[in-house]
Amino acid sequence: MKKKKILLLLMAALLVITLSGCFDYRELNLLDIVTGFSIDRGTQGNYHLSFEVVNESGGESSGDSDGNSSESTVVESDGKTIFDAVRNAEKGSGYKLYFSHCEAIIISHQLASAGIAPLLSWINQDNELRLSLNLMISKANSAEEVLKLKSPLNSINSTALTQMLQDDAQTLSKIPQIQLYEANEELADEGVSLILPLIDHDPNQKKAPQFTGSALFKKDRLVGYLNADESQYLLMTRNAVKGGIIVLRDQQGNPGGSFEIKRLSTQIVPRVQKGKAEIAAKVQIENSLGEVMSNKRFGTQGEIQAIEQESEEQVKASLQTVIHSIQEKYDVDVFGFGRTISTHEPAYWAKNAAKWDTIFKTLPVQVSVEVKTSDSALAKSKIPVSD
Amino acid sequence: MAQQKAVLTFDLQENTKKIKALFQGDATLIARYFENRADSSIQCCAFYTDSMVENKLFNEDVIQPIQQYPFGRRGAADFIDVIAKCITLSDSVDKTNEIDKLVQAIVYGDTVLMVSGCNEALILNTKGWLIRSIAEPEDEKVLRGPREGFNESLLVNLTMLRRRLRTTELKMQYRVFGRRTQTQGCICYLEGVVDKEVLAELENRLNKFSLDSALDVNYLSEFIGDAPFSPIKTVGSTERPDVVAAKLLEGRVALFLDGTPVVLTVPHLFIEHFQSPDDYYLNYFFASIGRVLRLIGFFLSLSTPAIYVALVNFHQEIMPTPLLISVAKARQGVPLPTVFEAILMMTVFEILRETGIRMPNSIGQALSIVGAIVIGQSAVSARLVSAPMIIVVGITGITGLLNARIKGAVIIIRFILLILAAIIGLYGYMFGMMGLLLYLLNMSSFGVPVLSPLSTAKLQEQRDLFVRAPWWFMIRHPHFSDQPKERAKNGKRS
Numbered sequence: 001m002k003k004k005k006i007l008l009l010l011m012a013a014l015l016v017i018t019l020s021g022c023f024d025y026r027e028l029n030l031l032d033i034v035t036g037f038s039i040d041r042g043t044q045g046n047y048h049l050s051f052e053v054v055n056e057s058g059g060e061s062s063g064d065s066d067g068n069s070s071e072s073t074v075v076e077s078d079g080k081t082i083f084d085a086v087r088n089a090e091k092g093s094g095y096k097l098y099f100s101h102c103e104a105i106i107i108s109h110q111l112a113s114a115g116i117a118p119l120l121s122w123i124n125q126d127n128e129l130r131l132s133l134n135l136m137i138s139k140a141n142s143a144e145e146v147l148k149l150k151s152p153l154n155s156i157n158s159t160a161l162t163q164m165l166q167d168d169a170q171t172l173s174k175i176p177q178i179q180l181y182e183a184n185e186e187l188a189d190e191g192v193s194l195i196l197p198l199i200d201h202d203p204n205q206k207k208a209p210q211f212t213g214s215a216l217f218k219k220d221r222l223v224g225y226l227n228a229d230e231s232q233y234l235l236m237t238r239n240a241v242k243g244g245i246i247v248l249r250d251q252q253g254n255p256g257g258s259f260e261i262k263r264l265s266t267q268i269v270p271r272v273q274k275g276k277a278e279i280a281a282k283v284q285i286e287n288s289l290g291e292v293m294s295n296k297r298f299g300t301q302g303e304i305q306a307i308e309q310e311s312e313e314q315v316k317a318s319l320q321t322v323i324h325s326i327q328e329k330y331d332v333d334v335f336g337f338g339r340t341i342s343t344h345e346p347a348y349w350a351k352n353a354a355k356w357d358t359i360f361k362t363l364p365v366q367v368s369v370e371v372k373t374s375d376s377a378l379a380k381s382k383i384p385v386s387d
Numbered sequence: 388m389a390q391q392k393a394v395l396t397f398d399l400q401e402n403t404k405k406i407k408a409l410f411q412g413d414a415t416l417i418a419r420y421f422e423n424r425a426d427s428s429i430q431c432c433a434f435y436t437d438s439m440v441e442n443k444l445f446n447e448d449v450i451q452p453i454q455q456y457p458f459g460r461r462g463a464a465d466f467i468d469v470i471a472k473c474i475t476l477s478d479s480v481d482k483t484n485e486i487d488k489l490v491q492a493i494v495y496g497d498t499v500l501m502v503s504g505c506n507e508a509l510i511l512n513t514k515g516w517l518i519r520s521i522a523e524p525e526d527e528k529v530l531r532g533p534r535e536g537f538n539e540s541l542l543v544n545l546t547m548l549r550r551r552l553r554t555t556e557l558k559m560q561y562r563v564f565g566r567r568t569q570t571q572g573c574i575c576y577l578e579g580v581v582d583k584e585v586l587a588e589l590e591n592r593l594n595k596f597s598l599d600s601a602l603d604v605n606y607l608s609e610f611i612g613d614a615p616f617s618p619i620k621t622v623g624s625t626e627r628p629d630v631v632a633a634k635l636l637e638g639r640v641a642l643f644l645d646g647t648p649v650v651l652t653v654p655h656l657f658i659e660h661f662q663s664p665d666d667y668y669l670n671y672f673f674a675s676i677g678r679v680l681r682l683i684g685f686f687l688s689l690s691t692p693a694i695y696v697a698l699v700n701f702h703q704e705i706m707p708t709p710l711l712i713s714v715a716k717a718r719q720g721v722p723l724p725t726v727f728e729a730i731l732m733m734t735v736f737e738i739l740r741e742t743g744i745r746m747p748n749s750i751g752q753a754l755s756i757v758g759a760i761v762i763g764q765s766a767v768s769a770r771l772v773s774a775p776m777i778i779v780v781g782i783t784g785i786t787g788l789l790n791a792r793i794k795g796a797v798i799i800i801r802f803i804l805l806i807l808a809a810i811i812g813l814y815g816y817m818f819g820m821m822g823l824l825l826y827l828l829n830m831s832s833f834g835v836p837v838l839s840p841l842s843t844a845k846l847q848e849q850r851d852l853f854v855r856a857p858w859w860f861m862i863r864h865p866h867f868s869d870q871p872k873e874r875a876k877n878g879k880r881s
Contacts, residue, residue: 021810024701027725029718031703033711054712056719071712100704101711128704159708 029056032097035072036104036158038143039119041111042078049085050144051075051097052158071155074148082122099128104158105180106136106199108143112215112222117187123180131181134162137215137222139200146199149209157209164211165197173235173244173261174228175211190353191338193217195234198225218332218357226326233322237281237335239266245290248311256294259287259311262374270341272348277359279337280366281323283315289376299381304373312369319367327365331357337365393486399503403432406499409490416493421450425457429466430503434489439496441515448476449498449511467505475500479512491569518543524626524648526791532668536626541571541645547628548575552635556580562593564601564644572601573643575631580638582654582867585833589640589653604644604651611653613832618796621832623655630664637865654832654867656839658852660793661685666855675854682853684786685793689801691786692729693808693816695779700725701812717773726809728772730802732780735762737798740784835867 033054042048052072075097079085089097105123107116123129138146151160165177175197178186186194194217202210214231216224226234235241241264250256263286271278289298289307297303326334338356342349352359395402403418410416415437423429433449452474458466471480483489484507489499496514521543524536537544545559556578564570574593576586592611601607604624613621623639625631626648631641634652642651661681666674698706699714706714721728739758746754766772787797800823807815830837840848848865850856 017807017810021815024812026700026703027718028699028703028711028715029721031715033708033715035708054715056715098703101708103708130704156712 026098030096032056032075034097034099034102035156036102036106036147036161038106038108038138038147039082039111040108040142040144046078046080047082047085048076048078048144049082049089050147051077051089052147052156053097054156072157074144076144082119083126086122099126100130102129102133102158103162104134104136106138106143106146106161108138109215109222111143112137112196112217115220116217116222117220120180120183120187124184129180131184132179134165135178135180135183135196136161136199136211137196139198139212139215139225146201146209149201149207151208161199161209164209168211169240170243172228172232173241174213174232176214176231176235176238176240187220189339190356191333191340191342191349192336193332193334194220195334216326216330216332216334218330223332224326224330226322230322230325233319234326234334236264236283236319237266237268237323239264239268246285246287246311246315248307249314250294250296254294256296257292257307258290259373260290262286262288268335268337268340270337270344272341272345275348277341277345277348277352278364278366279340280368281319283319283367283369285315285369285371287311287371287373289373292382295382297382298376304376308371308373312371315371316367316369319369320365323365323367327361327363331361333357333360337363394484395486395489395501395506395508397504397506399430399432399501402501402508403434405486406434406489406493409486410493419450421454423456423458424454428503429453429458432501434493434499434501435513436493436496439516440498440513444477444513444515445498448513449500452476453500466502467507467509470500470502471509475509475511477511477513481510482507483510484508521547527625527627527630527664529663529665529668532664533627533629535628537628537648537650539646539648541573541643544628544643544648544650545573545575548631548635548641551628551632552577557635564593564596564607566599568600568602570601571645572607575635575641575643577635577638580636581640582638582835585638585654585835585867586640588833589642593642601644603647604642604649607642607644608651614830617826617830618799619657619793619827619830619837620660620796621653621655621830621837623652623659624649625652626650627664633664633667638867654835655837656832656835657827657837658840661790662851667858671855671857678855679853681790684789685797688783688786688790688797689804690816690820691779691783692733692801693804693819694813695775696725696729696805697808697812697816700809714773714775717775720770721773722771725776726805728776729779729805732772732776733783733801733805736780736784740788839867840865 034051035054037049037051040048040050051074053075055071055073075089077085077089077091079088086097107119111119123133124131136146140146147157150157151164153163154160165175168175169177176195178194178196183194183196186192195214196217197211198213198215199209200212202208211228213225213227214234215222216226232241232244241261244261245258246261247255248257248259265284267282267284269280269282271280289304292298296307298307323335326332333356337360338349338353342353393405395405407416407418417435417437419433419435421431421433423431431453433445435445453470456474458469467482471482481488481492489508489510492510493499496516498511498513500509500511502508518540519538521535521538523534527536535547537547549557554577558576558578560574562572562574564572574586574589589611593607596607596610598606598610608620608622608624609615611622623634625634631650631652635641639652639654642653644650661678663677663681666678669677703711718725723731739754742754743751763777767774767777783801787794787801790797804816804819807819809815811818827838828836828842836842840852850861
C-alpha cells in the first residue's frame, strides 16, 4: 500500500510540474530582439513607431562575423497608442517583438513639444522593458531617420548610441545621459525639470548620428534647447561632470589653453533670508593642465596659481552666463535648485513650491569656483621655442 | 539444521573413494599414490588439483621426505603426527578429519595427504599458480607517489597493506562469502583508531550477505550500502594500497576480497569522491588548487546544460545583449528545441565515452576522428545542433571526466536538473539543487553523515575539504574515529 501511495504522489507531482510549467518558455529563434525604437507622429493622429530589430539570419554559418554586413533591420508600424503600434508591428510576420534588450528610445521633438508623459506610460508599465534604457530627443525632422543612421562604432545603431552616451560622460561631459528611471524621478519631482540629450545628424558625416546638446522640458513638454558647450555648464551645476575639457581664454578672448577635468564636484547651498531664497553654487575642480597655447609660463608655483586664478574667473563667468540665460529665457528649474531647497529649507519650500517657476526666474545665484591643478601632464614648464 | 559432518575413516581405500566421488567429472583432480621405501605398509595418497600446485613444492616437501623417511616401529595413528612434525618440509600444515575442509583445500591449491590407518588427513601448503604482476591501477593514477596497485591474490594484497602499517594494531579477520564460490575475504582495521560502532555495523551487515557467489567486491557493497537505491555511493572503493593504509589511519575499516583488486572502505563521505592520492603527495598549495578545480568541475558538470537551457529559453533578459544575439543567430534553422538538442548531444557524448572504454586500441584513431570532427562539425554545419550547444556539452563532458568516481551519479542528476530547468527555468534548477542538497544531507554512511565534515561546522574538521591543509596542520583524526584527538604533537611545524 505504501508503494502505491508513493507512486501516486510521484505521478501527481509530475502532472503538476508539467501542466503548470513551461508558461514562460520562449524559443530563442522565434524572438525578434529589439535594441531600440523611435516614436514619431504619424498620419491621422496616429503614432508611427520604428523598431530596430537584430537581423537573425545575418551571418549565415558559424564563421561569419564581419561587422559590415547589416546586422539590424528597421520594422515600422502605426497605431493609435504606443502599445497598439507595438502589437501592430507583428502584422503578418509571426514574430513577437522582444523588448528586454531595448537600450535606446528616440522621441521626435514635435511629439516632445506636446508632452512625453503619455508616451512613457507603456514604456514604464511593460514588464519587459528595462528602467535603465536611455531616452533621447531627435532634433532632426523625424526620430525615425535618426534611428536609421549608422555609426562606425557598432553595427547595431542603438548600441552605438548608448555607447556614445556612456563614453561622453568620461571624455566630454557635454551631453546628459538620462535613463528612464531618472526621467521618471525628474518628471515627478517639483523641484527639478527634465533634460534629455539631443541627437541629430553629424554635420561632418551625413550618415552618422551625433549628440548635439540637451533639451529642456517644462513639466513634460519640450520648451528649449541648449548647445553642447552650454550643456557642459548645465551638467556642471547639476554635479554630473566626470571629465572633459575646459578651454581657457587669454586677455584678448582667444583660446589660450585647456585643462582636463579630473574631478569636479558642485555643492548647491541654499539660503533663506527674510523670506527670500538665495543659492550659492560652489564648484570645486581638480584638473590637470593639458595644453598651453599662449605665452604663459607655468613652471613655478606662483605661475600655476596665476593660471588657476584665471581659470576660476573664466569658469565662474561662463557658469553665471548659462544660468542667467536659462533663468531669463525659460522658467524651468533644470538645475535642481528647488530640489535642494526642499531638502534644506522645507518650511520655505512648503510655502513657495507652487510658484517656484516664477521665483526661479529672479533667483539670485552666487557662483564660486575653486580650481586646483594637480599636474601639468608630462611637461614641467613651458616648452621653449628659440631659433 | 545441524548436519553430521562427513569425516574420514581409518581405511585409506574408503577415504580415497569418498574424495573421488565428490570430484566425479572433474578431470583435474590428481591422486598420487606412494609408499615409504623402507616400510611398504605405509601407503599414502596425495590429492591435488592439476596446475594449481607448484610442482617443486609438491615433490620436495611431500613426496620425497615421506618416501625416504625411516619410520621405524611406530603405531599407525602416530604417522600423521610424525609426518606433520618431523617429515614434511611444508611451511603450513593443518590436520583435520572433515571432508569439507579437505575439499576446500584441494580446490584452492593445497595438497591433501592421507595415510593408511589414520582417520585424519594433512593439508599441506603447496599453492603455486600464476598471478598478475603488480602494476599501477588504470583509473587511479598519480603524478607523484607510489605506483603499486592491488592484484587478484588476497595474500599479496594483505602483504602490501601490512608493509605500510607495521604495527600490531593492524588487525585482519578472515571471512568467507558465497556458498558456491567460498571466496575468502578479510576485514582490516587499526585497533586504536577505528570507530567500533562502524566495525560492528559492518560485521552485522556482512552477515546478511546471502548470494551464492561473491565474484567481486561490488556484490558485497550493494548489500552493505546505506542507500541501496541511490546513485551516490556510501561505500568507498580503491585499488591502491597507500590509499587503503591512509584510510585505515583515519579510522575506517577496509574489506578485501580474494579474486579482485578492488578494496572497499567504510564509511564513505561525499568529499572522498573528490580526493585523490595526489593531493597528499604534492605540495599543499597545488593540491588545494587541484581540489578546488575538481569541485568546480563537478558543479559545472551538473549545471551547465541546465543553466544554458534555462537562460536561453526562459530568462533571455539576464544574458548580455551581444551574447544573446550570437546565440540567437547560431540557433537559426535548428529544428529541435533546446532541451532535446541538449539531451541528444549528451547521449551522443556518453555513447562515445562508453565506446572509448571498451574498444580495442587499433580503432582508437578512427573513433576520435569520427566522433569529434565528423559528428561534431558536421552536425553544426548541417544545422542539426547549434554551435553553442556543442560547447555546452563539451564542457559538461570534460568536467564530468574530471571526477571519474562520481560519474554515475552525475549523469543521472544532470539529466534531472536539465528536465527541471526545461520545465520552469531557473526556478526548476534551483529547486533541483536544493532537493539534491537535502538528499545529501539526509544520507549517512554507517552512521556518519555523508556531508561531514562540512556538517560538523567545526573549523579544524574542514582541513581536508575544499583545500588540503599542510600536513603539520592536520593534527587530529577525523571526528568519526574513536580518537578524534591529536595524532601529532602540535599544529605548528617546529
